[in-house]
Amino acid sequence: MANRLTDATSPYLLQHAGNPVDWWEWEPAAFAEARRRNVPVLLSVGYAACHWCHVMAHESFEDEDTAAYLNEHFVSIKVDREERPDVDAVYMQATTSMTGSGGWPMTCVLDHDGNPWFAGTYFPDQPRHGQPSFRQVLEALSDAWRNRGDEVARVAETLREHLAAGGAVPAGDGQDWSDLLEQSVVTLAREFDQRSAGFGGAPKFPPSMVLEYLLRVAGDGDGETVTEAWRMADATLEAMARGGIHDQLGGGFARYSVDRDWVVPHFEKMLYDNALLLRVYAEWGTPLGDRVARGVADFLVRELRTAEGGFASALDADSEGVEGKFYAWTPAELVDVLGPDDGAWAAQVFEVTESGTFEHGASTLQLLRDPEGPGADRLVDVRRRLLAAREERVRPARDDKVVAAWNGLAISGLCTAGYVEEARAAGDLLWRVHVVDGRLRRVSRDGVVGTPAGVLEDHGCVAAGFLDLLQVTGDPVWLERAGLLLDVALDRFAADDGGFHDTADDAEALVARPRDPSDNASPSGLSSLVHALSTYAAITGSGRHRDAAEAALATVAVLAERAPRFAGWSLAAAVAMSGGPLEVAVVGAPGPQRDALERRARRHPGAVVVVGDGPTDAIPLLAGRGPVHGRPAAYVCHNFVCERPVTEVADLEVALAR
Template sequence: MSTKHVNHLANEKSPYLLQHAHNPIDWYPWGEEAFAKAKAEDKPIFFSCGYSTCHWCHVMERESFEDEEVAEVLNRYFVSIKVDREERPDVDHIYMEVCQALTQSGGWPLTIIMTPDKKPFFAGTYFPKASKWGRPGLMDLLDAVQQRWRENRDELIEHSNEIYALLKHEYKPSTDVQLSSELLDIAFQQLEAGFDAKYGGFSGAPKFPTPHNMLFLLRYWRHNGNPKALAMVEKTLTAMRQGGIYDHLGYGFSRYSTDNEWLVPHFEKMLYDNALLCHAYLEAYQCTGNQDFAQVAGEILDYVMRDMTSSEGGFYSAEDADSEGVEGKFYVFTRQQVLDILGEKDGTLVADFYGITSQGNFEHGTSILNFIDRNVEAYAHKIGIDVAELTKLFASCRSKLYAEREKRIHPYKDDKILTAWNALMIAAFAKAARVLNVAVYAEFAERALEFIQSRLVRKDGRLLARYREGEAKHLAYLDDYAFLLWALVELYETVYSPTYIKWALEVSDELKRLFLDDINGGFYFYGSDGEQLLTRPKEIYDGAIPAGNSVAALALLRLANITGNNELQKMAEAVLKAFGGQVKKYPKAYTFYLVALDYQLSARRKIVIAGSNDSEDAWNMIFAVWQNFLPDTEIVFNDRTKADLVEKILPAVSNQQPLDGKATAYICENFACQPPITDVGKLLSALVIE
């Protein structure tokens, strides 16, 4: 990358924008300066949006944005704007919707050409410099647009106004949609119809993990007893863990698989994927007792603690797919490399089990570690070695390979800290602390939450979206608030500090004040105090990341159950109702919404444990309940060592006291409470847990 050029991105904090700060293109960040320049110079805007670990963004930069010829055209005829989609998801959301509407596809880099008043008239994704692979070249595209801008501008303006009119069309909720378990049944049937019985997952290649599909299916199994729902989750999670999408040496999952069998990943690792997958593996472990699932969840968190945690306690965003300009280079091995590192005997055992062949399963004779269609037990039997001995040998060999891999040039790490993604990981750490009974996970969760509180909350209480190198910036979006609410509920039910409920109630108030649509229901994506863009969208589609509306609905329902606050209940129900008509058209696309709906339709239960934080019997009760998959149950701790706080923040439970000096459980379900219980066995029996 040349450093002789310095453009208007040089003072930004976004790693993605800084990657382009020395392009010969005179890039501007999204802002009034760029739009004022476009109006003053009567030029269209060339808008490019991506993120720092995006492989095809790197390709387009190398081919076009570092090219002097491309820069000369863009600088002469356009005003060029670069946007980091992870910092400005509001801007990305609007223009990605345009791209999908015009081209029937989307992705990054997102390429938009628009008028100086932000109205788009052209959309696409990656373009090579010159036409190839049936794709138009960027140079041809720019030449055609600048010529039409000079000679036939009225047509472009008219087209942009038509697109703007489509964007402005506001979704009106259906008033006659009945939210019932029928929606859950239809979603299950759709997932079952698309299920890959051989390798798991719910689509063909490329295959995305979509963890909320699993979260929904586990609840469907729990409430309906359908064994196929559980079997699909087990198959998918097992196949992913065996495949190359999982990093068998350093842990963590890549973003997606390019094939059906989860072998060849797109190697970038995203914080949000790993947070959500941790939830899925933890819940699958609760449902099945399969220790492999518990192990994977723990390994994901080991990876995050080791590689993705800042010294201040926040979590980094992502790791790139590329190193030294080559996708996957950091992760792959040749068979000879494995033999050289481990020796002939151990190296052969490891290479054979992990699919490392002389021909390779990736590029240039290299192999991605995997054990698709293999397992340690069968392999140990085949070669006549004790399973425990082989497991120990493999662990030792993986450590040696990992140590050798660490000497390589690492992929680029995007070290910005995003509130929304951090909240997802906080929720995962909190849940893992309960399910796996590992105290350090709760410590990491609390430390990250303290980071958000101290670095990403303005003095007036307004949450911000991104922190990097001492700078907190961008008003937080719906996802930031909704995911933080989820994290606070999860962390409360792990450490039982009432102050987390206090903060959660404050977050729910801000959700209502800044984001709620009082007329049509649901939450807008950006706040009423944010930059007013072409439109103010609402999102319910649960894509790679679940929609803020879906997560908010579930978190509000859980908080309502914990606190007894009926206003929160009504707000959540209104969100679900607002999008019911849209969800009904294709329920499979809204599985986190359906997780919230499942909770709403269930016989929600609250268990109040009355006792003292320093008493073993209270924690024995809590630990016993934690081990079970009870997705419609919340545990509230009336901790007598914090009686004043509990009475102030959770007054509804302060009257439920320990009996005869013993920790006591009060189970309330379907608007009725059972007699108090002081015995762990009787508590589990009352919950119908064997």
Template sequence: MRTTMPVPGPAEATGNGSPWASNALGSEPSAYLRQHADNPVHWRPFGDEAFAFAAERDVPVFLSIGYAACHWCHVMAHESFEDPETAGYLNAHFVPVKVDREERPDVDSVYMAATQAISGEGGWPMSVFLTPDGLAFHAGTYFPPVPLPGRPSFRNVLEAVHEAWMERRDGVEQNARGLAASMADGQLSAAVRLDEPPGLLDASLLPDAVALLARSEDPAAGGFGSAPKFPPSAVLEFLIRHAAVPSDTADAAKDMAGRALAGMARSALRDQLDGGFARYSVTADWSVPHFEKMLYDNAQLLRVYAHWVRLGGNEVYSADEAAAVASRCADWMLESLRLPDGALASSLDADTVFDGVHHEGATYLWSVESLADALGADDAVQVARMMNIGPERTVSEFGSPLHPARKLSDADRRLWERVAPVLLTTRNLRNQPARDDKVVAGWNGLAVAGLAEAGAILGRPDLVSAAENMAGYLATVHWDGESKTLIRVSHDSRARGIGGLLEDYAFCADGFLALYAVTGTKRWYLLAEELLLAACTRFVESGQLADSTGESAQVFNAQGQRVGLDPFDNATPSGAAGFAGALLSYAAYSGSHGHRLMAGNILGLLPAIVSRAPRVAGWLLATAQAALAGPVEAAVAGPDSPLKRELHHALLTSPSPGLVVAVQKDDGGAPAGDPDVPLLLHRSGTPDGLPQVYLCRDMVCERPLGEAAAVRARLAAMGSGD
């Protein structure tokens, strides 16, 4: 039988007499961690100190991972972590550690893989039991306060784990080592060798992916799979790019994308009053959302809807309807998430608190009676019919979410335009969900790209200005130009915490390149270049790509002491896919053959993934589509004039996959003496001073064009293989 150093009993564990009798989250910047600062659980932040303390006490670490907007995280906190008796037992026999998964996705990723391997399920809150060196040996997600069919109570779990640790330690540790080894063996990171020539990209992978995606499509409601159903943003980007290139599968790709975009836009997933999208739907028909609203979802969906507008829409879903959705989504992002310094906050909570009690989605729910209170009886009856608000309340006693589930008729649209401002004003008087004000570098990078491109496509310079302000914040607060380090998170305009992960570098670089294409401001290109060159040094070791740089010895141990690379898209594109896309764009601007080869090596992951799960390879597929298209490189040369702006606009509104755009301009945003963007070298206007466009592949350019119509026609011809 094992023995441990003396620990306090439950009563002592909640007092102040022992060195561990305190909750250490009060000074943490994370809103999620601060939500737990008053728990009687003696939480510690993730780090060497907590694990050293577990080793000193010879007890396991209880690791709880969640995020501020998570409904079930609030539920488990109220039921278990706020309960003094449960907290006392937890404090006595474990070192409790709390992690904000949005601050530490490296921690979340490796222990999510462990949780899925151990329990067959994943999600948040995540509850993982670790050895003092970070190896997982038992895990689950939400545990209730009392046993339920098929699910033990949290106290049952704590007692069983403690008993196993005390009585069967050798077996526990052996199983933990075995799990870590199996996770290392299952990694695909070894398949990405950036120091070897890539194989040829098989063009047949893309139509094959379209066919495989069609098998899992829900053609009635739009999207893929069944409940719970998530917005497939990266897959939609691939389908839109694929639809822009003539092929036997282009129409199928376009129709699938249109059905998904229409289904989401007309559903409860999209807030019909303020335009923001919820995280996912708990029903297959998008009628009951899970109500948290995340920056990363809205940034990606803004870009996808804007790209649908650029593609021209179709009879399934019109470009005009998509333009309205994109514009309102951008407004929501800036109205609801923008901080005083110009950056965007992470999320809005799923719950609304009334009298100290969390109620999921309560701010957003309506009943026939509440509609009548706001609009009067006659309008309420019509709106209830139009927006599927019935006598049975689909979410809670507060009611149901507004959702038409169809395209509105002209008469319905006129009614909605009249009553929606009244309903929004009424709703704004209710208690509102909390906002998590932390700034995540990568997610703001996604937003920079989405706002810049949407601003250009929709003719909204205010969105471009917002993207420039956000990019300036990232450059000033998150990027350290001397050490070439990007910090992942900031709070109150102060960066702190771990260095950025591969996804942060990739998404920020992609955002800066998108902003450069729209504005022509050389500063953004040069920042993207710095980030990508730094990432190539930071995340590539011995020719192997990794998602992080070993910020934590415990994470390294948990993944079998190997660098980890997760190539699968999740809520955001994988870091590897984002990096491949940014490298491809950068190579098109710079002519760097080496970076083009690196992108090709990462795309070498596609065959193994597409044949099994194309839904988690959307951004890799979108990048492959751009690579097969060239991508086309466009340089706009010559003096500023209305014609030059027209030529630039023609390029920005082209659906050519992966098209990169460089514009000559007098650039006050770059220091004197900075090098020119290579794509612009030796490009000029006509001899009589008129602007013109050079269309190129691999820096080899065709005869320049001086009319917007000719540019559009030539881009279309290049897309068809001419």
């Protein structure tokens, strides 16, 4: 049996194409059908790598009786939150308002105009722990729709008004950003986990954007604030790198740790997490950081790269219906692969115990310390053999749609780590496939673009990725392409207070126009756009883009002051912009001398570094700046006011420190 989702491009929707539920995609025809039949709309939102989405699908959406009840009493719409973040954002706000929390799968019930009047997340197939079954919930909702219509209408109107007001952003009060940056480090230090690093308790997510901010603070002078910022960043990067959240064999990071000590992850691997972590580990500047960054980059290229040159969205947490089965090991399995001596040694090195650190006596792999001497070579060999053996296991499923924003983040991370050709190929795909009639689309699959329009984070992250490609290649086409995307963002997404909406002014009208400046698992649309605007201004000297970045930052000053953990990307941009951006032009013939200058310049957190063979008017930062006496040179500038060019790395060190 198949339903309407058989023609979907989203892998998540295709997972439900064989359900007995008569699913619709999000489209006006679904609401028209609900109005014709006078039944409510059931909206189910999830994503392909979501463990509990799979559970609810198996328990309820694959059940013939439950599906029959849904088909008779509701019009059911299935949405991939990664494909339609605008729809997800609106109804997640409703869910958190009604229940106090959110998550996926998200279940909302709507009237014929899309107004929600009930919301929740996962519902079991049988009553458990005081929670009603999904069927009981459906029966109660259907009864309310038929017999208590006035109450339903009242709730829907109240929620509609709440959602319409939800886009308001608290106004700043002229906050001094230098004071705010210092105070945010103090606030973060209070929330820092002194035992296991990171912030807060379990579950614990990689704080990638906050770490980027802390590294930029740590690289910007000296004093107690700088020391504290480095301490928190350094400890967290090391703890995550050595924990079970990091795939010690294949590279890459899981989405989060279920415990505070980074031991047991929720095993799904998301592109956005790994793109952000690739960047911050490459910027950490330690041997461990460099090793982890190479592992993450290799993971992206090996396991997430698509045939068209882009990067897939995620790997599932489950394989063979069991979460983590692909990644966990028992001591006996290590011995089977490695033999008694190496197996016992590997169990000790990777913290694999007889009782297990995960489930069913299995353990996640940790590497709490690096073996020294001959043990280092032994570790390389053991890793290679275990990875080869793991490749014979049943792999987790891959969500192979290409999301524009997350590919933009991947491009930036790969550029930072030196994987330029892979980054360029992804950039070419985004421009060739995702830009249609001058407008950016959100997703593609198998080289075919989808219909959802790009949202603000797509424009910000892709423009930032294009500007990073400009910096590492010196090809002005990336500057032109980034400028076109930023023009659309400034013209179509701007809000009256200097901030930005998450959808364009000509996008599909929902019950509310989403606007959320806070970072979550990935940068907010506003913070990603601020990075792109400020970088573009640093390269071109454009006052328009600089002013827009500063105005947008002003709208998140209150958020950054009160909750810096949810404004890390905006704070990172503020560090780079404070006192004028640091711009470095590295020009000269390719070779060891230019490479050495470029490497050192890129080690300075937040610096905009453009490399080229010589001066060119097509890239304003390189205009009039060439080699010195035939030798590659670096020009260190603030707001396009440059110091004398240097040709030695030692002199560049001094210039960067000023």
